[in-house]
Amino acid sequence: GNASDSITITAAENVSLDNGITYPYVVTLLKDTAANKTDKVYKLLIAKNSGIIGFEMFPSKQKWIIQ
Numbered sequence: 715g716n717a718s719d720s721i722t723i724t725a726a727e728n729v730s731l732d733n734g735i736t737y738p739y740v741v742t743l744l745k746d747t748a749a750n751k752t753d754k755v756y757k758l759l760i761a762k763n764s765g766i767i768g769f770e771m772f773p774s775k776q777k778w779i780i781q
Contacts, residue, residue: 720746729761731768733779737761747772 722744729740739762747756756772768779 720748722746729759731759731779732777733781737764737767740767745772 724742724744726740726742728736728738730736741760741762743758743760745756750756750772753771753774753776755769757770758766759768761767764780766780768777770777
């Protein structure tokens with residue numbers, strides 16, 4: 715694929731978010747922004763047993779965190 719198809723998947727334990735909650739296991743999907751020309755989601759946070767807990771926009775860096 716091209717640069718816009720590139721997604722990096724990382725996993726982390728005990729991730730604390732801005733909402734004050736620490737999640738025991740979080741997977742982050744991070745999309746390559748090289749080909750991104752409009753503001754769209756590039757980072758997605760998914761917690762085990764909780765589902766999507768947040769995302770971040772690029773290039774505005776606007777964040778959405780579940781409360």
